[in-house]
Amino acid sequence: MLEINAPKITCPNCKLSELCLPYGLQKDEVAQLANIVKNKRPLQTDELLYSQGQACQSLYAIKSGSFRSFITTSEGVEQTMGFYLPGELMGLDSLQHGRFTCTTQALETASVCELPIIHLNELCAQIPSLQTQLMRILGKEISSDHDKIILLGHRTAKEKMATFLLMLSHRYNALGFSSTTFNLSMSRQDIANFLGLTIETVSRQLAFLSKQGVITVKQRGIQINNLDLLNTIVNPCPIHYVVNE
Amino acid sequence: MLEINAPKITCPNCKLSELCLPYGLQKDEVAQLANIVKNKRPLQTDELLYSQGQACQSLYAIKSGSFRSFITTSEGVEQTMGFYLPGELMGLDSLQHGRFTCTTQALETASVCELPIIHLNELCAQIPSLQTQLMRILGKEISSDHDKIILLGHRTAKEKMATFLLMLSHRYNALGFSSTTFNLSMSRQDIANFLGLTIETVSRQLAFLSKQGVITVKQRGIQINNLDLLNTIVNPCPIHYVVNE
DNA sequence: CGTACAATTGAGAATCCTCAAGAGCAGTGG
DNA sequence: CCACTGCTCTTGAGGATTCTCAATTGTACG
Numbered sequence: 001m002l003e004i005n006a007p008k009i010t011c012p013n014c015k016l017s018e019l020c021l022p023y024g025l026q027k028d029e030v031a032q033l034a035n036i037v038k039n040k041r042p043l044q045t046d047e048l049l050y051s052q053g054q055a056c057q058s059l060y061a062i063k064s065g066s067f068r069s070f071i072t073t074s075e076g077v078e079q080t081m082g083f084y085l086p087g088e089l090m091g092l093d094s095l096q097h098g099r100f101t102c103t104t105q106a107l108e109t110a111s112v113c114e115l116p117i118i119h120l121n122e123l124c125a126q127i128p129s130l131q132t133q134l135m136r137i138l139g140k141e142i143s144s145d146h147d148k149i150i151l152l153g154h155r156t157a158k159e160k161m162a163t164f165l166l167m168l169s170h171r172y173n174a175l176g177f178s179s180t181t182f183n184l185s186m187s188r189q190d191i192a193n194f195l196g197l198t199i200e201t202v203s204r205q206l207a208f209l210s211k212q213g214v215i216t217v218k219q220r221g222i223q224i225n226n227l228d229l230l231n232t233i234v235n236p237c238p239i240h241y242v243v244n245e
Numbered sequence: 246m247l248e249i250n251a252p253k254i255t256c257p258n259c260k261l262s263e264l265c266l267p268y269g270l271q272k273d274e275v276a277q278l279a280n281i282v283k284n285k286r287p288l289q290t291d292e293l294l295y296s297q298g299q300a301c302q303s304l305y306a307i308k309s310g311s312f313r314s315f316i317t318t319s320e321g322v323e324q325t326m327g328f329y330l331p332g333e334l335m336g337l338d339s340l341q342h343g344r345f346t347c348t349t350q351a352l353e354t355a356s357v358c359e360l361p362i363i364h365l366n367e368l369c370a371q372i373p374s375l376q377t378q379l380m381r382i383l384g385k386e387i388s389s390d391h392d393k394i395i396l397l398g399h400r401t402a403k404e405k406m407a408t409f410l411l412m413l414s415h416r417y418n419a420l421g422f423s424s425t426t427f428n429l430s431m432s433r434q435d436i437a438n439f440l441g442l443t444i445e446t447v448s449r450q451l452a453f454l455s456k457q458g459v460i461t462v463k464q465r466g467i468q469i470n471n472l473d474l475l476n477t478i479v480n481p482c483p484i485h486y487v488v489n490e
Numbered sequence: 491c492g493t494a495c496a497a498t499t500g501a502g503a504a505t506c507c508t509c510a511a512g513a514g515c516a517g518t519g520g
Numbered sequence: 521c522c523a524c525t526g527c528t529c530t531t532g533a534g535g536a537t538t539c540t541c542a543a544t545t546g547t548a549c550g
Binding site: 491492493494495496497498499500501502503504505506507508509510511512513514515516517518519520 | 534546
């Protein structure tokens with residue numbers, strides 16, 4: 001097969017390197033890392049990157065596009081675990097047993113870097129700062145899961161919706177995109193499932209925020225008109241949960 | 246201060262080593278690991294092992310007793326993140342920024358092994374199987390967080406309660422204790438907070454399961470009379486969530 | 491034995507879900 | 521160009537679950 005002459009993006013010239021594994025590494029170390037990266041062909045919308053239960057040989061870093069990861073329980077119930085944006089690492093949950101515990105699906109056309117775990121481990125032993133960075137990313141994964149637990153545990157539908165929008169806002173901002181205007185790559189159904197709500201409730205909460213003037217919604221297009229107010233919604237102050245009360 | 250002549254338990258003669266970091270290590274490697282372990286004095290009930298925001302120098306493995314970890318949000322709302330039993334590693338969430346993101350509190354008299362991170366990292370570089378095991382434990386932490394997300398996202402109060410009891414049952418079983426008779430080391434308030442419910446709902450669900458004869462409740466003493474039925478409650482089959490329907 | 495705290499139980503209220511219908515938009519074909 | 525189909529999303533009404541508030545019971549400890 002002929003290779004189209006697209007400029008090959010690898011770690012040393014990747015704009016996402018500050019968010020991804022190369023962060024904190026020396027130039028030559030980044031080059032070493034780039035050596036073990038396998039480029040995969042782009043994925044189409046709805047295409048699966050990997051499936052729950054599959055043996056895990058590699059981790060995947062997103063170059064472009066976005067993904068939804070979800071678990072299908074024994075009863076066939078889907079739970080969306082999260083959404084992944086460029087620069088983020090997918091597959092970390094599989095480190096326990098060497099099998100993916102989630103299925104990961106492209107929400108739009110997307111491209112990823114494949115990082116074979118064997119080589120990554122070897123490199124970690126050689127490059128302490130890579131090990132540190134991998135640990136940091138693992139820690140981030142854990143703490144972002146913690147955020148989700150708080151979100152699902154003690155938040156009303158309105159707070160969940162506002163938090164979800166702010167989460168995306170922050171992450172887009174970190175990527176250098178606008179923090180106030182962005183397009184949702186996921187459907188209402190995906191959002192509802194992620195937040196532990198129904199699609200109708202998501203729709204109603206968006207309508208409510210829209211009526212308040214906090215956001216403007218046009219299909220999947222979101223514009224945040226009042227970040228402060230959105231933050232206020234996320235941080236209410238229920239007296240009955242206050243410590244030592 | 247005089248040292249009471251208690252037999253000093255370290256990794257090589259610790260009964261929990263199969264569940265803890267030493268798993269999969271050679272004898273001499275376990276000894277090396279034991280060398281970096283600092284023994285801390287026992288903790289009393291309600292005593293804090295570490296607090297949210299504190300700089301994290303060490304991870305902690307539980308020798309005996311149990312812990313509750315929780316996050317206090319900016320509004321002062323507490324969210325219980327999880328409960329830790331012997332053989333489990335605490336502090337992993339801090340690997341991202343080097344600061345604890347949770348506060349961890351003893352639910353009863355407890356003792357822990359302190360694992361200085363610097364030394365642990367050095368040892369990981371020397372002992373590949375230790376690094377593998379640490380990764381495995383990190384993966385387990387992530388996948389147990391995923392279980393919590395599913396629990397909070399798509400479960401009714403009854404299912405949450407049943408799942409909680411089964412979770413404990415499995416973990417006690419793994420520790421060599423009875424999987425059907427155990428004492429809860431946490432209060433109803435702790436359980437409620439963990440499950441995203443109110444204390445009244447927890448109480449009512451326990452009463453309900455008790456009336457059904459599935460369990461017997463005597464204060465914090467729990468006896469599971471029908472494990473199968475409890476499993477059935479956890480695995481209902483809501484048609485509307487089924488994939489491709 | 492009385493106090494303090496934890497847990498249970500009851501009644502009414504609020505939130506979110508369920509079911510059902512309608513609106514908006516993209517793609518297809520006449 | 522417009523109707524038709526299919527899909528996603530929105531909107532409405534009623535119902536179920538869980539929360540809130542309040543009172544009571546139970547247990548531990550001085």
